[in-house]
Amino acid sequence: MSRPTVAEMWADVLARVEQSPDGCLIFPGATSRGYGTIRRSGVNYMAHRIAYEAANGPIPVELCVDHMCHNPRECPGGLCSHRRCVNPDHLRLLTREENSALASSKLKPFCVNGHPRTPETTRPNGHGRNVCIECHRARQRSAYAAQKLASA
Numbered sequence: 055m056s057r058p059t060v061a062e063m064w065a066d067v068l069a070r071v072e073q074s075p076d077g078c079l080i081f082p083g084a085t086s087r088g089y090g091t092i093r094r095s096g097v098n099y100m101a102h103r104i105a106y107e108a109a110n111g112p113i114p115v116e117l118c119v120d121h122m123c124h125n126p127r128e129c130p131g132g133l134c135s136h137r138r139c140v141n142p143d144h145l146r147l148l149t150r151e152e153n154s155a156l157a158s159s160k161l162k163p164f165c166v167n168g169h170p171r172t173p174e175t176t177r178p179n180g181h182g183r184n185v186c187i188e189c190h191r192a193r194q195r196s197a198y199a200a201q202k203l204a205s206a
Contacts, residue, residue, distance in 0.1 A: 121145060
C-alpha cells in the first residue's frame with residue numbers, strides 16, 4: 055500500500071466538511087484528542103494538517119499547525135469544535151514553544167470561565183502559573199459553604 059497523496063486526502067476531507075457561521079469548515083468525522091482524523095492505508099492523518107499542506111505545502115518538522123479561529127470565550131477549556139476546523143485560512147504554523155506558550159494560562163486572554171486575564175485580574179499561584187482571582191474567590195466561597203454545611 056502506498057501513502058495517499060495530500061490532494062487525495064484533502065478531497066476526502068472536503069467532501070465531508072460542514073460550514074459553520076464563523077467561517078470554520080468543521081470536519082465531522084473521527085477525532086483524536088478532539089482533532090479531526092482520517093484513516094488511509096491503515097494510518098491516521100490529522101485533517102487540519104492535511105488542510106494546511108493542501109493549501110501551503112509541506113509542514114516543516116520543527117513546526118506545528120495552530121488554529122487561529124480558537125476563541126477562549128466560546129471554548130473556555132477542554133475540547134472545542136475549533137480543533138475540527140480545516141479551513142486553511144484559519145490555520146498557521148508556530149514553533150512548538152510558541153504553541154505551548156499559547157496553551158499556557160499565562161498567555162490565554164480569558165480564564166476557563168471566561169473572565170479576562172490581565173495583571174489586575176490574576177495572581178501567581180506559586181507553581182509558575184497565574185490564576186484568575188475571581189475563580190479563586192468562587193472556589194473559596196464554595197469550599198467555605200461546603201465546610202459550614204458539613205459541620206452543621
